[in-house]
Amino acid sequence: MKSARMRPDVHILIVDDERIMRDSLSAWLQEEGYHVLAVEDGAKALKKVTDKRWDVLLVDLKMPGMDGIEVLQEVKKINEDIPVIIMTAYATVDSAVRAMKEGAYDYIVKPFNPEEIGLAIRKIIAYQDLLKENIYLRQELKKKYKFMDIIGKSHKMQEVLALVKTVAKSNSTILIEGESGTGKELVARAIHNSSLRSEGPFVAVSCAALPESLLESELFGHEKGAFTGAVSMKKGRFELANTGTLFLDEIGDISPKTQIGLLRVLEEKELRRVGGTQVIKTDVRIISATNKDLKALVAEGKFREELYYRIHVVSIQLPPLRDKKEDIPLLAQHFLKKYCLENKKELDGLSQETSSLLMKYDWPGNVRELENVIERAVVVAKERIIVPEDLPPLTQKEQKFKTSADMPLREVEREHILRALESNDWNISRTAKTLGIDRNTLSSKIKKYQMKKG
Amino acid sequence: MRCIYILPIGSIEQPILRLLSKEVSANLQCRCKVIGNLDEPDYAYEPARGQYSSAKILKDILDNEQLCSSSKGMGKILGVVDVDLCTPILTFVFGEAQLGGKAAIVSLCRLRQEFYGLPPNDELLVQRAKKEVLHELGHTFGLVHCPNPRCVMYFSNSLRNVDGKTVHFCSSCSRLLTEKT
Numbered sequence: 001m002k003s004a005r006m007r008p009d010v011h012i013l014i015v016d017d018e019r020i021m022r023d024s025l026s027a028w029l030q031e032e033g034y035h036v037l038a039v040e041d042g043a044k045a046l047k048k049v050t051d052k053r054w055d056v057l058l059v060d061l062k063m064p065g066m067d068g069i070e071v072l073q074e075v076k077k078i079n080e081d082i083p084v085i086i087m088t089a090y091a092t093v094d095s096a097v098r099a100m101k102e103g104a105y106d107y108i109v110k111p112f113n114p115e116e117i118g119l120a121i122r123k124i125i126a127y128q129d130l131l132k133e134n135i136y137l138r139q140e141l142k143k144k145y146k147f148m149d150i151i152g153k154s155h156k157m158q159e160v161l162a163l164v165k166t167v168a169k170s171n172s173t174i175l176i177e178g179e180s181g182t183g184k185e186l187v188a189r190a191i192h193n194s195s196l197r198s199e200g201p202f203v204a205v206s207c208a209a210l211p212e213s214l215l216e217s218e219l220f221g222h223e224k225g226a227f228t229g230a231v232s233m234k235k236g237r238f239e240l241a242n243t244g245t246l247f248l249d250e251i252g253d254i255s256p257k258t259q260i261g262l263l264r265v266l267e268e269k270e271l272r273r274v275g276g277t278q279v280i281k282t283d284v285r286i287i288s289a290t291n292k293d294l295k296a297l298v299a300e301g302k303f304r305e306e307l308y309y310r311i312h313v314v315s316i317q318l319p320p321l322r323d324k325k326e327d328i329p330l331l332a333q334h335f336l337k338k339y340c341l342e343n344k345k346e347l348d349g350l351s352q353e354t355s356s357l358l359m360k361y362d363w364p365g366n367v368r369e370l371e372n373v374i375e376r377a378v379v380v381a382k383e384r385i386i387v388p389e390d391l392p393p394l395t396q397k398e399q400k401f402k403t404s405a406d407m408p409l410r411e412v413e414r415e416h417i418l419r420a421l422e423s424n425d426w427n428i429s430r431t432a433k434t435l436g437i438d439r440n441t442l443s444s445k446i447k448k449y450q451m452k453k454g
Numbered sequence: 455m456r457c458i459y460i461l462p463i464g465s466i467e468q469p470i471l472r473l474l475s476k477e478v479s480a481n482l483q484c485r486c487k488v489i490g491n492l493d494e495p496d497y498a499y500e501p502a503r504g505q506y507s508s509a510k511i512l513k514d515i516l517d518n519e520q521l522c523s524s525s526k527g528m529g530k531i532l533g534v535v536d537v538d539l540c541t542p543i544l545t546f547v548f549g550e551a552q553l554g555g556k557a558a559i560v561s562l563c564r565l566r567q568e569f570y571g572l573p574p575n576d577e578l579l580v581q582r583a584k585k586e587v588l589h590e591l592g593h594t595f596g597l598v599h600c601p602n603p604r605c606v607m608y609f610s611n612s613l614r615n616v617d618g619k620t621v622h623f624c625s626s627c628s629r630l631l632t633e634k635t
Contacts, residue, residue: 024541024542028543031553031599031609032598032609033599110542111540111541111545112544113611114545114546114547
């Protein structure tokens with residue numbers, strides 16, 4: 001007969017060679033409302049542990065064949081999280097120490113004081129409940145973080161968010177297009193975290209940051225001795241991202257040779273490490289991003305058309321910040337909170353004048369630039385409110401930089417770089433990051449345009 | 455109407471049995487009869503423990519089912535003993551029952567103040583016995599322990615718990631009991 005008000009989630013497995021013990025303990029635990037199963041030896045117990053989830057195992061120490069400690073060791077190999085209580089009628093300090101060292105949750109002597117055993121089991125159940133709650137809350141938190149970092153009430157961002165939510169559950173390849181600093185990686189992470197692959201890894205590769213030879217080995221891995229310096233086998237990002245998502249940032253910058261390699265992996269879903277012969281299966285979702293006009297690169301013959309169609313089954317366009325200025329106050333508030341927390345500062349907000357300056361500026365470095373400006377302002381702020389003096393010089397004044405359609409490209413690039421440099425206080429690394437180029441490229445452009453800190 | 459039989463095992467004070475019968479009848483809305491007693495349960499003595507096996511006495515109660523004229527149908531039998539009960543896994547029990555079954559047993563031994571070296575208190579003994587009798591009978595109706603410390607189905611692993619709870623089933627246990635009876 002099924003007892004009334006069973007605790008549906010608590011399953012206890014008893015392992016004891018003595019029938020009278022099994023029956024007595026089962027009866028008592030059933031009165032407590034637990035689901036109980038009793039088996040007479042370790043082999044049967046291990047099968048049960050493999051077959052289903054148990055909340056607590058009560059294992060007798062002295063049993064013919066596999067003893068309680070051996071059962072404990074084997075159970076921990078199958079699932080190290082199951083709490084195991086070792087029971088014995090012949091308690092010794094040695095056996096107790098051994099049991100606890102092997103990972104027993106508790107060690108109790110038969111017969112038990114009813115108060116003691118009841119409490120021990122209730123403690124385990126409470127602990128298990130806490131663990132479950134913790135896992136649940138973590139999942140909830142993860143869900144919350146899926147989209148909360150993508151901030152924007154503007155119509156354009158709402159459209160992007162709706163698309164991101166729709167495509168997240170599918171397995172399609174996605175191409176995220178947008179200027180540097182628009183948050184392409186953030187969107188890629190949000191898609192990954194909301195996808196069915198969220199338990200798998202999210203691996204990001206910046207294709208522009210690595211020279212061709214290195215990028216190939218970075219993506220596909222290499223065997224020991226494949227080239228000078230390959231002193232040991234290395235798994236590539238594709239392998240590391242298996243069952244998860246591979247984010248290929250700045251995909252427009254990869255060489256024709258790597259494009260062929262990439263296309264092959266995407267089509268065949270398998271790869272060979274550089275210098276290797278073994279075929280390795282891959283199960284990876286590709287999300288790519290670029291700040292270049294890939295279609296134009298295809299037309300110019302610089303980007304393979306087949307690869308272009310492979311990677312952009314779904315395309316997400318991230319608008320530049322200047323096209324969604326209504327999001328600036330919201331983003332500024334978000335970064336303000338973030339950097340106040342990081343810097344342990346308490347600031348009330350931005351002054352009217354500061355907000356107005358932020359709205360007037362056209363943010364060539366997009367959200368990333370805004371984030372840098374707010375971070376700097378939080379650090380330097382002397383009052384409880386951010387005033388224009390806390391902003392970098394560029395954002396403090398009326399825009400002195402103006403670009404127009406009739407300007408030569410060279411001039412536009414010079415202006416743009418100069419603006420980015422000024423807004424980052426001429427910090428080369430930060431400016432390079434804002435512009436989405438590497439430090440060396442930026443340095444050579446500074447030299448080329450003979451730019452100097454004014 | 456369902457009948458619950460109270461079966462004294464060994465020498466048990468008649469007034470206590472009558473009071474228990476009245477309480478069972480009122481709380482479980484059934485007939486309750488005290489029937490002729492069984493001998494002291496010497497067969498259940500465990501020399502190693504210096505106590506009596508509740509399982510053995512429970513089995514003996516079921517073997518003597520014929521003592522209860524109509525218990526073959528829906529009836530339940532509750533044995534009352536005055537010896538210290540134990541189970542193979544617990545150092546002592548106030549009682550034991552077949553969960554959703556026919557028989558249960560309650561011991562008065564550890565409910566007596568004298569067991570703890572205190573002066574006798576009959577009123578307190580009866581009060582405690584009522585709670586344990588209803589608790590074990592609750593198990594025979596399929597009820598498990600209740601988390602409400604005031605409910606009679608709350609698990610009593612010490613006299614403190616017995617004294618802390620009431621002789622009543624909480625609303626949730628009452629509802630379940632109604633479904634079962």
